[in-house]
Amino acid sequence: MAIQGKNVSGKSTLIKSLFGTYKANKLEWTLNNKEQGKPSPKNEIIAMLPQDSFLPRNLTPSKIIAMMYKTHKNQKPLFSVPYVSDYSLKKMSELSHGAARYIEIIVVLHLWHPFILLDEPFSLLAPLHKEVFKKLILEKSKTKGILITDHYTDDINEIATKRILIENEKLTSVN
Amino acid sequence: MHIVFLQYYRDTFLYNLVFSIFISIASNFFICFLTYGSLVSFIAYQYHKGNEYYFYHNYGYTKLELMIKTLVLNAIFTLILFLSIQCSKLMFII
Numbered sequence: 619m620a621i622q623g624k625n626v627s628g629k630s631t632l633i634k635s636l637f638g639t640y641k642a643n644k645l646e647w648t649l650n651n652k653e654q655g656k657p658s659p660k661n662e663i664i665a666m667l668p669q670d671s672f673l674p675r676n677l678t679p680s681k682i683i684a685m686m687y688k689t690h691k692n693q694k695p696l697f698s699v700p701y702v703s704d705y706s707l708k709k710m711s712e713l714s715h716g717a718a719r720y721i722e723i724i725v726v727l728h729l730w731h732p733f734i735l736l737d738e739p740f741s742l743l744a745p746l747h748k749e750v751f752k753k754l755i756l757e758k759s760k761t762k763g764i765l766i767t768d769h770y771t772d773d774i775n776e777i778a779t780k781r782i783l784i785e786n787e788k789l790t791s792v793n
Numbered sequence: 794m795h796i797v798f799l800q801y802y803r804d805t806f807l808y809n810l811v812f813s814i815f816i817s818i819a820s821n822f823f824i825c826f827l828t829y830g831s832l833v834s835f836i837a838y839q840y841h842k843g844n845e846y847y848f849y850h851n852y853g854y855t856k857l858e859l860m861i862k863t864l865v866l867n868a869i870f871t872l873i874l875f876l877s878i879q880c881s882k883l884m885f886i887i
Contacts, residue, residue: 639850659850660858672847674800685796686852729851 620774621767623784629767630669632784633735636765637666665731669738671718673710679721680706686725699724700750720747727754733763740770752777797852801859802866804842809834809867823871831867835860 621629634640636647638657647654649663657664673682679702687693697703702724705717713721719742726734740748755764755777768774774781783790813822813830839846849859 637850638855639847658855660853660855662853665851666847668844668847670844672844674804674842674845674848677800682848685800726851731851 619763619765619780619782620778621765621782621784622769622771622774623767627784628787629784630737631787633666633737633765633767637664637735639666662731664733664735665726665729666735667722667726667737667739669741671710671715671722673718673722673725675711676709678707678709679713679725682710682721682725687728696724696728699754701747715742716744716747719743720751723751724754727758731762733765734758736764736766736768738768739766740768740773748773797849798854798859798862801838801849801854802863804845805831805834805838805863806867806870808837812837823875827867827871831864835863 621632623629631640631642635642635645636657638659638661645657647657654661654663673679677685683693683696683706687696697706701717701720705713705721710718710721719739723736723739723743726736739751743751752773755766758764759777759779766774766778780792782792809826809830812833813826816822816825816830846856846859850856
C-alpha cells in the first residue's frame with residue numbers, strides 16, 4: 619500500500635504514529651478485527667525505515683546484519699541480495715548515501731515483523747538498486763504488509779496494490 | 794545483555810566517560826558518572842546520533858528501556874570501579 623501526498627501533508631507523522639515514536643492525540647488501530655493497544659516498537663509488530671539514515675555509522679553492514687540476525691540461516695538471505703556483499707565490509711560512514719540507503723532498506727525488509735513501514739525509500743537510490751528493491755518488495759509483500767510513502771509516483775505505481783492520498787493532514791482518496 | 798544494546802551502551806558510555814573525566818577536576822567522578830554524566834550522554838547521543846534510535850526500535854527497544862538499562866549498567870560499572878580503587882588503596886596501606 620502506498621501513501622502519497624505533498625510535503626508536510628502528514629505522511630511521515632502518520633507512519634511515526636503507527637510505529638509508536640510519535641505520540642498522536644488519538645490513534646485507534648485494529649489487526650485482524652482485534653483492537654490493538656498503544657503502538658510501541660516493543661510490540662515487534664511493525665518495523666520502520668525512517669527518512670534519514672539510521673544504522674550505526676561506525677559499523678559495517680556485515681557487523682550490523684550479524685548483530686540483528688543471530689543465526690547464519692537468517693543472515694544468508696540478506697547476503698544473497700545483489701550488491702549487499704559488495705558493500706558489506708565497508709563502514710556505513712564510508713558508503714555513498716545511495717549505497718547506505720540500499721543496505722538500510724534490505725535490512726528492514728528482512729526483519730521478522732509482519733508489517734513494514736517505509737518512509738521515502740526511493741530517495742537517493744541508484745537505478746540498479748531501485749530495480750532490486752522493487753523485486754524484493756514484491757516478493758516480501760506476499761507474506762508481509764508493507765506501507766510506503768514516497769514522491770516517486772512512477773516507482774510507486776509499479777509496486778503498490780492500493781494507493782491513499784493525503785491532503786492537508788486528511789485522507790482524501792483511496793484507489 | 795544483548796549485543797544490540799551493548800552498541801548503544803558503548804556509544805553513551807564514551808560520552809559519559811569523557812564528560813565525567815573532565816568534570817572530575819572540580820567534582821567527584823563517580824557521582825558525576827552516575828547522575829548528570831549519564832544525562833549528558835543521553836542528550837549528546839540524541840543530538841549526534843538521534844536517528845540511530847530507529848536501529849534499536851526496530852529491534853524492539855524503546856528509548857526509555859535503553860536509558861534505564863544504561864543507568865543500571867552505569868551503576869554496576871561505578872560500583873565495581875569504586876570498590877576496585879578502595880581495595881587497591883587498602884592493599885597499598887597494608
